[in-house]
Amino acid sequence: MINRLDHLVLTSSDPDATTHFYTRVLGMRLETFGNGRIAFRFGNQKINLHVRGHEFEPKAHLPVPGALDLCFIAEMKLAEVIAHLQRQNWPIVEGPVQRTGATGPIRSVYIRDPDFNLIEISEYL
Template sequence: MIDHLDHLVLTTIDLEACKDFYVRVLGMRDETFGNGRFAFRFGNQKINVHVRGHEFEPKAHLPVPGALDLCFIATHSLAQVIAHLEAQRWPIVEGPVQRTGATGPIRSVYVRDPDLNLIEISEPLDLNQTAPHNAAG
């Protein structure tokens, strides 16, 4: 019945800090749509943004900043992602570590956005690759 995720909604306290992270650090495109609403677009998906206290109806029962735990598959190698995060001076909370994604094994790093949502950035692992990588690797 369900094919894929079209969008999700993120609630932020600070729209400018949120834009900085998702556009500058993660490389998403920002867009304004219908009646001044705001979103970040990547691939065929988007993240709609609500500012706390100014949410659009209908909304989640308890829309709060910092409640999301999201995993994104990167378009670049994880080594390139790590180098980019370091160049942007954005701290890595954990990783690289091996995890299990929706379609198989992945290697991930974790960061927090300005609202303290947990953001996992991953690359798919070759099923024949068995050597785990740690934070030093």
Template sequence: MIDHLDHLVLTTIDVDACSDFYTRVLGMQRETFGAGRLAFRFGNQKINVHVRGHEFEPKAHLPVPGALDLCFIASITLDEVIARLHAAPWPIVEGPVQRTGATGPIRSVYVRDPDLNLIEIAEHLPVG
């Protein structure tokens, strides 16, 4: 029944800090849609942004900043990701470590965005 994820919604306290992280640090594209709503696009997916206390209806039952734990597969090597994070500079919370992704083994680093959501950035590893 379900084919793929179209978008998810992130609740932030600070739109500017959030935008800086997802665009400058992670390289996503900032876009506006609808009546001035904000989103970050990457590939065929996007992250829509709600500002805490000014959420778009309908919304999650308890939309709070810092509640997300997301894993992104990088379009560059993990070593290049690490170099980019160091250049940002953006602290790595953990990694690189090996994990299991949706389609097999991955190698990951973890960071926190400005709202303290846990962000995992990974590369696929060969199977076997």
């Protein structure tokens, strides 16, 4: 019945810091749509941004910053991701460590975005 994830919605308390993180640190493309709404595009997916207290309807039952745990597959080697994060002065919470992805074993590092969402960046082994 379900084929793929199209987009997800992230609720932020600081949209400027969130925009910086997802565009500069993670390299996603900033997209504006609708009546000035913001999204971060990567591959064939995107993350729509809601600002806490100003969410669009309908919304999640309890939209709160910091509640997400996301895993992204990098388009480069994990060593390059780590070097990029170091250049951006973005701290790694854990890793590299081995985990299990949707289709097999992965190697991952974990970071947090400005709202403390857990972000896993991985490569398949």
